[in-house]
Amino acid sequence: MSGGERRRPPTIHDVAREAGVSRGTVSRFLNGGHNVSPAAADAVRAAIRRTGYVVNRHARSLITGRSDSVAFLLTEPQEKLFEDPNFNVLLRGCTQALAAHDIPLLLMIAGTPAERRRVIRYVTAGHVDGVLLVSSHTGDPVAEHLLGTGIPVVASGKPIDRQGRTARLAHVAADxxxxxxxxxxxxxxxxxxxxxxxxxxxxxxxxxxxxxxxxxxxxxxxxxxxxxxxxxxxxxxxxxxxxxxxxxxxxxxxxxxxxxxxxxxxxxxxxxxxxxxxxxxxxxxxxxxxxxxxxxxxxxxxxxxQPWDRISSEMVRVLLALIGGEEPSAVVLPTELVVRESA
Amino acid sequence: MSGGERRRPPTIHDVAREAGVSRGTVSRFLNGGHNVSPAAADAVRAAIRRTGYVVNRHARSLITGRSDSVAFLLTEPQEKLFEDPNFNVLLRGCTQALAAHDIPLLLMIAGTPAERRRVIRYVTAGHVDGVLLVSSHTGDPVAEHLLGTGIPVVASGKPIDRQGRTARLAHVAADxxxxxxxxxxxxxxxxxxxxxxxxxxxxxxxxxxxxxxxxxxxxxxxxxxxxxxxxxxxxxxxxxxxxxxxxxxxxxxxxxxxxxxxxxxxxxxxxxxxxxxxxxxxxxxxxxxxxxxxxxxxxxxxxxxQPWDRISSEMVRVLLALIGGEEPSAVVLPTELVVRESA
DNA sequence: CTGAAAGCGCTTACAG
DNA sequence: CTGAAAGCGCTTACAG
Missing domain, CATH: 3.40.50.2300 (Response regulator)
Known part of the structure; x- marks a missing residue:
């Protein structure tokens, strides 16, 4: 029971051979199943199960130009992350909402100028399809830069308009x-x-x-x-x-x-x-x-x-919509009074 | 100033043409600069600056088989993440230690059985090069599964030996x-x-x-x-x-x-x-x-x-060593008494 | 030290 | 509905 040897994982080619179809058919099956006959689909399905095939995301991304991943970008000074529990709730919510779409969340912190440069380089290189931006302060230099690149961005919280530049930033916020x-x-x-x-x-x-x-x-x-x-x-x-x-x-x-x-x-x-x-x-x-x-x-x-669960799921929904080509939108969510002991 | 059009980013081919060398030479420059003459290196450097070239990680990963990314995997029930500030400190520390190597951190949560399945599928498909495992409890089903796959894993905290299976798990812990x-x-x-x-x-x-x-x-x-x-x-x-x-x-x-x-x-x-x-x-x-x-x-x-800063940086160091082919190691770090008011 | 070439695993028009 | 083929951008022996 060594388990340590990692053999070459099965490719689409192995699946095609196993299913007795062409690689194109397997690929079509994988991408929505259009133009695949029921019989072929069954054969491919069975072959995938037998071979344990999992798509190679790098090969897919190379050709589609999408990375199928999303950044969760924190531009606050780092201490904030630890003192403010809201960040955590948001982070967990976004991670899980994305996981439901099989999209991994990349956590990025841009607190210092050096970190900012690195993040901007990474994001504008197309290494992620979109950015969930978490920063409560206005005039965020990363936010302004990102806006200029055309990469899909959704902010948490209503961005304060500064010379009209952040006005068209998609965002989700409580009322x-x-x-x-x-x-x-x-x-x-x-x-x-x-x-x-x-x-x-x-x-x-x-x-x-x-x-x-x-x-x-x-x-x-x-x-x-x-x-x-x-x-x-x-x-x-x-x-x-x-x-x-x-x-x-x-x-x-x-x-x-x-x-x-x-x-x-x-x-x-x-x-x-x-x-x-x-x-x-x-x-x-x-x-x-x-x-x-x-x-x-x-x-x-x-x-x-604050409806954090809904804020995170809406952020993900709006971001995926943006990535899909829709226009930026703003979502305002209702709050709720919770009466306990202090008032 | 539209900035919205995202044109085709420059490739290694553009850089090669601009520098007057072959693509192989550019690639060698990018990967350590061995077998590249000073003159060629200068030309490539200048061409990279002029074109704004950034490597396409998908193409690179496709051929190297590495993803150049790492998962931060939380297997505690999710609430833990929010009640326990240590998770946050660890998460930030690992994110930043990895960023210094230009390696993105993928945040994954495996609290429920469905999440566990998804994470295992993702990780064993080779979508990350290694896993930073955060879970204080023993008998973690994800940990045991990961161990069987041969993928590099470093745990935070000393894993409790259960039938000898987790004994060889690399880990970093305070004393x-x-x-x-x-x-x-x-x-x-x-x-x-x-x-x-x-x-x-x-x-x-x-x-x-x-x-x-x-x-x-x-x-x-x-x-x-x-x-x-x-x-x-x-x-x-x-x-x-x-x-x-x-x-x-x-x-x-x-x-x-x-x-x-x-x-x-x-x-x-x-x-x-x-x-x-x-x-x-x-x-x-x-x-x-x-x-x-x-x-x-x-x-x-x-x-x-607990020396969280060192714990996170050591976790990253050990994981990168594992990915580089070294043997699993255990690191135990000293603690320190902090006297304040309560005792 | 350098270039030409093969090939990583996938998707997508294209022609049937 | 299906297959053959081109090509995404890169790395890496290989031959010089």
């Missing part, structure tokens, strides 16, 4: 503004009156849209929505803690905080605890994402669920 | 036992006398070795090391909380807990807080991993650092 509105409405409906917010970075769609949703609802409700109620974080836990401490300083009588991500909300809880405020009794905290961080400690977070 | 010993010695040296442990699953190397290290040091120190001081978790946060509550029930006067992972240690801290024990004053808590979970809350964890 940030509607989600923020729903959370703030929830806070208002439970009697909160001084509702501050820890917003995300102003160069990210989440940073802009969730803040806008917060403001809209407060204005509609006739509640204060001034800038003293706004502090910014960078989606990290620590930044949520700092921003919340700042808010407590400025507005000691706040009775709720809408935090633009669950991870930052974890930091907000720490700041509130340190300040002796009980959650939710003294201060209600609403998060965003419904990431693992939402339930990684106590109290469990009331939050807005 | 679990030595790390556990160091942590328990630290607890003893700071005056702790009733030191319980939350161990990992007994079918994982970490579950076995860290428990053994705990016991060895206590026996050497003449301290209690009975089974009532041992509870098991599954590396998840919740399991650490449950196991610690169980320990507090059985041994109310314990003054330290060595927890076999940081994530479980976070759960342990929650259980201790709920029981009204202060950390580290009443009970010291030592973790393992030095993962992001170690500093994701308060108190920050005293823990054992």
């Amino acid at each position: 940030d503004r509607a989600g923020a509105r729903e959370m703030v409405r929830h806070l208002v409906s439970t009697g909160r009156r001084t509702i501050a917010t820890v917003a995300g970075p102003p160069d990210t769609p989440g940073g802009v849209e969730r803040l806008a949703g917060w403001r809209e609802v407060l204005v509609e409700a006739g509640l204060p929505a001034g800038d003293e109620l706004v502090a910014h974080g960078d989606y990290s836990r620590g930044s949520g803690e700092r921003a919340t401490a700042e808010l407590l300083d400025r507005v000691p009588d706040l009775d709720a905080v809408f935090v633009a991500s669950d991870l930052m909300a974890r930091g907000a809880l720490a700041a509130l605890e340190r300040a002796g405020r009980r959650v939710p009794r003294d201060v209600a905290v609403g998060g965003f994402d419904d990431s693992p961080a939402a339930v990684s400690g106590l109290p469990e977070l009331t939050t807005i669920r | 679990d036992r030595a790390g556990a010993r160091e942590m328990v010695r630290h607890l003893v040296s700071t005056g702790r006398r009733t030191i319980a442990t939350v161990a990992g699953p007994p079918d994982t190397p970490g579950g076995v070795e860290r428990l053994a290290g705990w016991r060895e040091v206590l026996v050497e120190a003449g301290l209690p090391a009975g089974d009532e001081l041992v509870a098991h978790g599954d590396y998840s946060r919740g399991s650490g909380e449950r196991a610690t509550a169980e320990l507090l029930d059985r041994v109310p006067d314990l003054d330290a807990v060595f927890v076999a992972s940081d994530l479980m240690a976070r759960g342990a801290l929650a259980a201790l807080e709920r029981a009204g024990r202060r950390v580290p004053r009443d009970v010291a808590v030592g973790g393992f991993d030095d993962s992001p979970a170690a500093v994701s809350g308060l108190p920050e964890l005293t823990t054992i650092r």
